[in-house]
Amino acid sequence: MTEAVLVENVHKHFGEVKALQGFSLYVQKGEIYGLLGPNGAGKSTLIRAIVGLITPDMGRVVVLGKTMPDKDILSKVGYMTQASALYAELTVWQNVAFFAGLLGCRNKTAIEEAIALVDLSDRAHSRVATLSGGMRQRVSLASVLAHHPELVLLDEPTVGVDPQLRVQFWEHFRKLTAQGITLIVSSHVMDEAERCDRLGFLRRGSLIAEGSAESLRQQAGKDNLEDAFLYFAEKSDVQQ
Amino acid sequence: MFSSSRISILARRVIYQMLADPRTLVLIVVVPIILLTVAGILIRVEPKDIQVGVVNQDEGMSAVNLGNQLVAVLKGVDAFKTVEMTPEEAARNLDDGDVDAVITLDSDLTAQVIQTQTFMLKVTYEGSNPTISKRLESLFERASAQALTGLIATTPQGGGTNQLETTIQADYLYGGPEYDTLDYTAPALIAVFVFLFVFILTSISFLRERQNGTLERLQATPIRPQEIILGYMFGFLVFALIQGAITLLYTVFVLDIHYTGNLLNVFVVEIILAITSVNLGIFFSTFARNEFQVLQFIPLVVVSQVFLGGVLWEVEEMPVWLQPIAQLMPLTHANEALREIMIKGMSLTSELGSIAALLAIAAVVVMLSARTAGRVQI
Numbered sequence: 001m002t003e004a005v006l007v008e009n010v011h012k013h014f015g016e017v018k019a020l021q022g023f024s025l026y027v028q029k030g031e032i033y034g035l036l037g038p039n040g041a042g043k044s045t046l047i048r049a050i051v052g053l054i055t056p057d058m059g060r061v062v063v064l065g066k067t068m069p070d071k072d073i074l075s076k077v078g079y080m081t082q083a084s085a086l087y088a089e090l091t092v093w094q095n096v097a098f099f100a101g102l103l104g105c106r107n108k109t110a111i112e113e114a115i116a117l118v119d120l121s122d123r124a125h126s127r128v129a130t131l132s133g134g135m136r137q138r139v140s141l142a143s144v145l146a147h148h149p150e151l152v153l154l155d156e157p158t159v160g161v162d163p164q165l166r167v168q169f170w171e172h173f174r175k176l177t178a179q180g181i182t183l184i185v186s187s188h189v190m191d192e193a194e195r196c197d198r199l200g201f202l203r204r205g206s207l208i209a210e211g212s213a214e215s216l217r218q219q220a221g222k223d224n225l226e227d228a229f230l231y232f233a234e235k236s237d238v239q240q
Numbered sequence: 241m242f243s244s245s246r247i248s249i250l251a252r253r254v255i256y257q258m259l260a261d262p263r264t265l266v267l268i269v270v271v272p273i274i275l276l277t278v279a280g281i282l283i284r285v286e287p288k289d290i291q292v293g294v295v296n297q298d299e300g301m302s303a304v305n306l307g308n309q310l311v312a313v314l315k316g317v318d319a320f321k322t323v324e325m326t327p328e329e330a331a332r333n334l335d336d337g338d339v340d341a342v343i344t345l346d347s348d349l350t351a352q353v354i355q356t357q358t359f360m361l362k363v364t365y366e367g368s369n370p371t372i373s374k375r376l377e378s379l380f381e382r383a384s385a386q387a388l389t390g391l392i393a394t395t396p397q398g399g400g401t402n403q404l405e406t407t408i409q410a411d412y413l414y415g416g417p418e419y420d421t422l423d424y425t426a427p428a429l430i431a432v433f434v435f436l437f438v439f440i441l442t443s444i445s446f447l448r449e450r451q452n453g454t455l456e457r458l459q460a461t462p463i464r465p466q467e468i469i470l471g472y473m474f475g476f477l478v479f480a481l482i483q484g485a486i487t488l489l490y491t492v493f494v495l496d497i498h499y500t501g502n503l504l505n506v507f508v509v510e511i512i513l514a515i516t517s518v519n520l521g522i523f524f525s526t527f528a529r530n531e532f533q534v535l536q537f538i539p540l541v542v543v544s545q546v547f548l549g550g551v552l553w554e555v556e557e558m559p560v561w562l563q564p565i566a567q568l569m570p571l572t573h574a575n576e577a578l579r580e581i582m583i584k585g586m587s588l589t590s591e592l593g594s595i596a597a598l599l600a601i602a603a604v605v606v607m608l609s610a611r612t613a614g615r616v617q618i
Contacts, residue, residue: 051460071462079460085453102461 003062004029004151004182005050010059012045012205019045020056021205027184027198029150030177034193035186036229037202043186044082046202047153050184051079064150075104078144078152082159084136086143088129092120095128096143105147114146117172134161141169145176152176154185158192170195190225199225201232208236267536275543281562282553290320290372293330293339298349306353307345310387314343319379334364334413340372341365343380359388359406367415368583369424369554380408414584415498426497427506427578428551430487431571434510435517436542438480442472442521443534450525450615465614469606473518480514481507500585506578508588509595513574516602519609520570526612545571570605573598 007025052069066073118138209232220228298307549571577594580586
């Protein structure tokens with residue numbers, strides 16, 4: 001088994017809104033897969049379907065060999081939500097230890113390491129309420145990494161993060177894949193996408209193009225990813 | 241300078257926000273009307289029929305029978321209903337709480353009174369509601385005086401004195417003459433506080449869990465909704481029990497209420513009540529989009545139970561159609577059990593009825609909250 005995530009022909013409707021329309025995706029172990037698309041393209045819905053928060057109307061999702069939803073496999077998954085979901089009245093340490101504990105890790109060193117990884121060791125015992133937005137985002141990241149997951153899903157992890165920190169985040173991500181960890185990162189920032197091994201362009205709940213940044217640019221015959229995205233978007237409109 | 245246009249712009253925004261929240265509008269109008277209606281009904285309720293048992297064994301003396309005269313006078317009193325009974329019936333009715341007091345008139349009553357020129361009335365009060373006992377005492381004094389006046393008029397022996405002294409020899413099945421209304425209300429108030437605070441704390445924390453997205457993160461971990469509920473229960477139970485212990489000790493030792501039961505029994509009832517409250521909080525948090533809306537559930541969930549749960553008015557005195565509603569409320573059963581335990585010193589096993597009812601309500605509420613705990617959307 002070399003796939004970390006397998007999404008097969010998934011449909012999901014919310015009332016009139018078709019969030020996912022026959023979506024299929026294959027993510028290999030150890031790669032960074034980028035989900036790229038405008039707001040409302042279905043990135044968050046897809047990620048939530050992968051962690052089993054949403055049951056598809058049709059199709060299936062397989063994560064690390066288990067058909068979702070499967071509660072127990074989640075201890076090998078780290079899911080960082082779009083807005084940093086933390087307990088503001090608790091300290092950095094308490095937050096990280098809480099989520100790590102629920103994910104099956106009660107190892108103090110692992111928690112210390114995760115906090116050190118996001119460079120917050122000196123603020124470990126500060127309440128989250130006293131931290132800046134960027135720091136909270138880092139706490140959030142630490143809380144999905146402490147339990148050493150095999151698959152990490154990051155829903156727009158760098159929104160509201162300053163450029164310097166964004167570079168640091170991507171360095172961490174690269175280090176993680178070196179350990180064989182799989183990352184799925186959603187973003188609507190095109191230059192971030194350059195750093196992914198493979199990219200998927202999302203539009204209106206479908207995958208309109210897939211490949212490395214280089215190959216996508218070549219297929220579209222454009223110089224940058226933004227133009228390439230527009231090219232594939234128009235192409236999919238014509239097909240419909 | 242004040243700008244009226246700025247003020248009106250802001251006032252209009254407040255009004256628009258309120259209009260955008262129809263539930264709040266309905267609640268601020270409907271809830272007071274419901275509560276006022278209930279309060280109006282309850283305040284006008286006539287106190288339930290007080291029952292007095294009389295065991296009349298007086299054999300009288302030379303055509304005079306003080307016992308019969310007293311019974312006649314008592315039967316003429318409108319404030320309570322007088323029923324003659326045998327000593328055995330009296331003892332049983334008193335135990336069951338069917339009569340509120342029993343007057344025992346001994347066989348040599350008339351003879352004694354004529355001989356000693358004093359009248360001693362033997363009364364046994366049921367005593368669990370001190371207000372009733374106090375009221376009865378003054379009524380008995382008046383009735384005795386009236387019966388004795390008749391005696392003085394009819395007996396040549398008694399004609400010599402104009403005044404016969406009456407003393408009431410009072411006995412209490414539960415409580416005693418030193419019991420007052422606080423003794424009756426305190427057990428219920430302790431229950432109200434436990435319920436109120438646990439409800440507010442859980443519903444707001446759970447609402448925040450939804451608002452901050454932490455509930456979504458919890459659901460992306462192996463924890464099950466049932467485990468979330470149990471975690472909440474144990475976490476808040478700690479505080480409910482600390483609060484319960486402190487309020488209980490304060491009322492017993494500082495406010496000096498009379499107390500006969502076993503402390504541990506009180507805690508068992510409080511634990512079940514707190515579990516119900518935690519789960520009601522989780523359940524109601526599903527219907528609240530913000531802290532405002534949670535606060536509006538307090539009159540609905542808590543104040544209605546204060547009115548109908550037997551805190552201020554006895555459930556048995558309520559109009560028949562209100563009683564089934566009261567029976568659905570957890571506080572009704574908790575109050576019943578706590579009162580029996582604290583005033584009458586009852587054990588848990590003798591209060592199985594109310595405890596079973598409380599457990600049944602808790603079970604239903606746990607099921608409701610288990611269904612809603614998983615909902616991430618606000």
